[in-house]
Amino acid sequence: MIYAINILSTLVLGLYAGSLLTEAMILVPYWRRMKPAEFFGLHNTLGPRLYRYFAPLTTGAVVLTIAAAVLNRGENLAWNVTAALCISALIIFFIYFNKANKSFADHSLKDDELAEELTRWANWHWFRTVLIIIALTISIAGHLLTHAV
Secondary structure (H helix, E strand, O other): OHHHHHHHHHHHHHHHHHHHHHHHHHHHHHHHHOOHHHHHHHHHHHHHHHHHHHHHHHHHHHHHHHHHHHHOOOOOHHHHHHHHHHHHHHHHHHHHHHHHHHHHHOOOOOHHHHHHHHHHHHHHHHHHHHHHHHHHHHHHHHHHHHHHO
16 A cells, blocks of 8 residues: 555656646746736636646645655655655645735736736746655655665
């Protein structure tokens, strides 16, 4: 069972990392080129869809990496570091993204504030994306360390 959780956590983490990278490389640049009215209009429909996609994916990555860390009982530090990075990415959502996304949804930002906020959003998103890519890399290392022992 431990092996299955380890594999599943890495697979979900890979999907999460790829999704964040896709958002960073394709969606965010597109949003930043849009006029404020277009962005807010698009966000009304796309925002909830992105949330319905990312919420279970993020939760799954966090839960599975914590499960892998617990099941491996600290015998392989890679699983602990991976879980800590995933928890950090989740905390970043609650520190920054939750409020920022609500400001997009309720259009509480003025049109002339949008470009600056999207720049801030992109920077935080890249930080979170890099954390998850590092977590994925360490998770893969965890498999190599587990089988080397």
